[in-house]
Structures are given as structure tokens and as C-alpha cells.
Amino acid sequence: MTRIIAIANHAGGVAKTTTTLNLGHALAEQGSRVLLVDFDPQASLTESLGFNPDSLEYTIHNLVLETQPGLTVAEVIQKTQIPGLSLLPSRIDLAKAESQLFSEYKREQILADLLQPVLPLFDFVIIDCQPSLGILPTNALTAASEILIPVTSDPKAFRALKQLLETVAGFRRKLNPSLHLSGIVVTNHDGRTQLGRQMLELLREEYPQDVLPVVIPRSVRTQESSALGKSILTYQPASPVSQAYRELALELTKHAHAA
Numbered sequence: 001m002t003r004i005i006a007i008a009n010h011a012g013g014v015a016k017t018t019t020t021l022n023l024g025h026a027l028a029e030q031g032s033r034v035l036l037v038d039f040d041p042q043a044s045l046t047e048s049l050g051f052n053p054d055s056l057e058y059t060i061h062n063l064v065l066e067t068q069p070g071l072t073v074a075e076v077i078q079k080t081q082i083p084g085l086s087l088l089p090s091r092i093d094l095a096k097a098e099s100q101l102f103s104e105y106k107r108e109q110i111l112a113d114l115l116q117p118v119l120p121l122f123d124f125v126i127i128d129c130q131p132s133l134g135i136l137p138t139n140a141l142t143a144a145s146e147i148l149i150p151v152t153s154d155p156k157a158f159r160a161l162k163q164l165l166e167t168v169a170g171f172r173r174k175l176n177p178s179l180h181l182s183g184i185v186v187t188n189h190d191g192r193t194q195l196g197r198q199m200l201e202l203l204r205e206e207y208p209q210d211v212l213p214v215v216i217p218r219s220v221r222t223q224e225s226s227a228l229g230k231s232i233l234t235y236q237p238a239s240p241v242s243q244a245y246r247e248l249a250l251e252l253t254k255h256a257h258a259a
């Protein structure tokens, strides 16, 4: 069965997009068929895979807002340069979903329905969410079988996490009872500062079952790679960040076997 993982956190800049891209690349490298879904109007994931959203004929907004009757999801999916990794791209027009879907019947179900026909083609579908708890992330959490929460080791992210976990619990009760928390992954971690180390310790104390053992270290190479339209696994395959994303991929695969 296809695992659908939403990478979500309403806090901005916690490495949701970086994690979607590099976890996806690592899973593809390990032999899985992976579809990345850019579900953020900022389209950072689309750009960090080297695509210019404005030059694409179709993006996910055409499907969500039904601008082209008869358009299929398969026609919108792009193959990337990474073997085994495909992308459902986005662009700024997806921002119209918030107002246009407001009164739509079953509006939180749209992404789940549109992904359905291509699920047999992939082992993993990984959805990059925008930093909000609005209609788009709600769609992602309805479509998903799992949520993976990236957090940075700073006090602001820690407070947001508490709120997010409460929201996820409410979500499970009301919209998607089978949504499973695959874990909290600490990203962009600076282990050289005392604050960084203390925050990591605090996170592990507070959420011992959920904080994953692998920690993604901070490295300026990560910013460089996304600016160049590449994953860190392509740009610096042997770097500690690449290795950490490979470990994260292995860990997630292992958890599925244990389940």
C-alpha cells in the first residue's frame, strides 16, 4: 500500500520543503517510487527541483481549482532528474484555493480524491505543506496516512509544536481517524550552541516516543543546494545532512515494517 506522508508544521521555516525534497530523494535512492507533492503556493519545492513554475503548462492548482475540465493528475506530474522521483508541481495560483474552495462541498477531501488514480504507481507520496493550518494543509492531512513534523531546536518552534500536536489530535477525531504520527524530526540543528543542545534535550524529554533519533544538522550547503535547484543529496552526496536524510528514510521504512 502507498504511504502518504504529509510534512507539516504551521510554523514557517522549519525545513518542511528541505525535508520533503531530501527525504524523497533518499527514499528514491533506496529503491522506492516516490511522488513529491508541492502543496504550497510559494512553490519552493518546485523551484528547488530546478523547475520554473511559470513555465510549466499545468500545475496542481489546475487540478484543485478544476480550471481545465478533463485534465488528469498524470498529465500534471513531472519526472525529475532524480531516478524514481516525480513531482506534482505548484505555483502561486494555488493561493486562490483558500477563497475559491470556501463553500465547496467536501472541500477538505479534494487532494485525497485527485491523488487516488496515481497511488498504484508510487510507494511513497510526500506532501510539502504550506506554513498554515488553512484549507491546503487540511487537505494534505485528510489525504495522508501519516504526518511527519519537522521542528527546529529553538523556543519558538517548541511552542508551535505543542499547538500543532493538539490540532493533529483534534484532526484525528474529526476528519481522519487513521492519521498516524510518523515522528518529529529535529532539523537545521546547531549542536555547537548551548541553546541548540538544551532545546534538543527538552524536546526529547517532552516527547520521548515521538522525537526521532536522527537529527538533521545545520549546514550552509543546504541553502546553497536549494538556491541552485538541487537536493543536498545531489549537491553534496556525502555531507552529514545527506547522510542524516538517508538515515531518516531508513528509519521511516523500518517503522512501517514494525507496524
Ligand SMILES: Nc1ncnc2c1ncn2[C@@H]1O[C@H](COP(=O)(O)OP(=O)(O)OP(=O)(O)O)[C@@H](O)[C@H]1O
Pocket (backbone or CB within 6 Å): 011, 012, 013, 014, 015, 016, 017, 018, 019, 040, 042, 044, 129, 130, 131, 187, 188, 189, 216, 217, 218, 219, 220, 221, 222, 223, 224, 226, 241
Ligand atoms: N539542515 C539545514 N542547514 C541549514 N539550512 C537549512 C537546513 N534545512 C533547511 N535550511 C534552510 O532553512 C530555510 C527554511 O527551510 P525550508 O524552506 O525547507 O523551510 P519550510 O518549513 O519549508 O519554510 P516555509 O514555512 O516557508 O514553507 C531555507 O533557507 C533552507 O535552505
Ligand SMILES: [Mg+2]
Pocket (backbone or CB within 6 Å): 016, 017, 018, 040, 044, 128, 129, 130
Ligand atoms: Mg516550505
